[in-house]
Amino acid sequence: MRALLTNDDGIDSLGLQELARHFEAAGFEVVIVAPSYDASGTGASLGHISRERPIHYEKRQIQGLKGDAFALDGPPALCTITSHLEAFGPRPDVVISGPNLGLNTGRSVLHSGTVGAALAAQNFGIKGLAVSLAVSDPWHFETACRYTVDLLGPLMQGPDRCVLNLNVPALPYNETQGLRWGGLAEFGSVRSQIVDQAEGKLFFDLVETAYNPPRDSDLGLVNAGFAALTALHGTCEVWHNRAEPGDEFASEQGIPGATARHQLAAPRSHML
Numbered sequence: 001m002r003a004l005l006t007n008d009d010g011i012d013s014l015g016l017q018e019l020a021r022h023f024e025a026a027g028f029e030v031v032i033v034a035p036s037y038d039a040s041g042t043g044a045s046l047g048h049i050s051r052e053r054p055i056h057y058e059k060r061q062i063q064g065l066k067g068d069a070f071a072l073d074g075p076p077a078l079c080t081i082t083s084h085l086e087a088f089g090p091r092p093d094v095v096i097s098g099p100n101l102g103l104n105t106g107r108s109v110l111h112s113g114t115v116g117a118a119l120a121a122q123n124f125g126i127k128g129l130a131v132s133l134a135v136s137d138p139w140h141f142e143t144a145c146r147y148t149v150d151l152l153g154p155l156m157q158g159p160d161r162c163v164l165n166l167n168v169p170a171l172p173y174n175e176t177q178g179l180r181w182g183g184l185a186e187f188g189s190v191r192s193q194i195v196d197q198a199e200g201k202l203f204f205d206l207v208e209t210a211y212n213p214p215r216d217s218d219l220g221l222v223n224a225g226f227a228a229l230t231a232l233h234g235t236c237e238v239w240h241n242r243a244e245p246g247d248e249f250a251s252e253q254g255i256p257g258a259t260a261r262h263q264l265a266a267p268r269s270h271m272l
Contacts, residue, residue, distance in 0.1 A: 002029045004092035006079040008039045008100065008113025011060060011071040015099040015133065015141045021064050022145040032062065032069035033079040033088050042075035044116035044234065076117035084124045094156065095121035098131035099144040103167050105219040108188030109232065118163045119234035127155055128163045134222060136170030143173040147227050165230045169222045182218035182228035187211045189219055236264045
């Protein structure tokens with residue numbers, strides 16, 4: 001079983017390297033393809049793609065790793081796609097992204113490069129898992145690695161194109177409360193904020209919030225010491241019962257929307 005490991009914190013992240021060693025110890029063939037820089041907050045973007053502007057990469061040596069490792073001058077989703085296109089060896093069977101240095105909870109997962117890499121895999125029929133770790137000093141990478149490896153069996157037995165988002169508390173593994181399913185919280189653990197503005201300049205930062213999440217949400221569970229698991233689908237269609245694919249648009253039909261509790265469906269191309 002061939003696993004692609006990537007992240008958005010960059011190839012020099014110690015957590016990524018430790019996770020790769022755990023995967024090899026579990027019997028996986030591992031290849032690392034990760035950004036050469038910190039690509040946090042890039043979502044599922046690919047960056048600028050042009051035949052006139054080649055994407056540079058270099059091979060790296062990772063201590064204790066038998067498999068190959070490559071630093072790519074591009075965001076995590078591009079690491080996934082170029083691996084799918086076999087730029088770095090055979091197509092992976094699964095994409096593991098992380099562990100991210102900080103949680104990716106709530107609806108802010110939309111902006112996460114860690115989650116974006118896993119959702120890019122979904123578009124190409126590859127299963128994916130994004131893992132993120134609550135901030136601490138020192139980092140509890142061992143906890144994130146153990147939960148991730150434990151999930152690989154259920155993930156590979158799951159539906160086609162399934163993607164899991166795993167958030168892990170900042171605790172030693174034996175002090176966590178276990179693994180539970182969590183819904184997306186309304187907000188993440190941090191929120192974006194403009195902290196200053198000058199002529200032609202915005203000073204942007206991420207700040208902690210006083211948000212009190214529901215106990216059964218991903219953030220609420222992590223705050224209570226649980227590892228939280230959420231199944232995601234990156235591209236969904238929204239339909240109501242007044243229109244079907246191919247119908248002519250009519251304003252009196254109204255506009256479907258998830259907030260109106262209309263039906264969510266995966267794209268038909270994913271159902272074939």
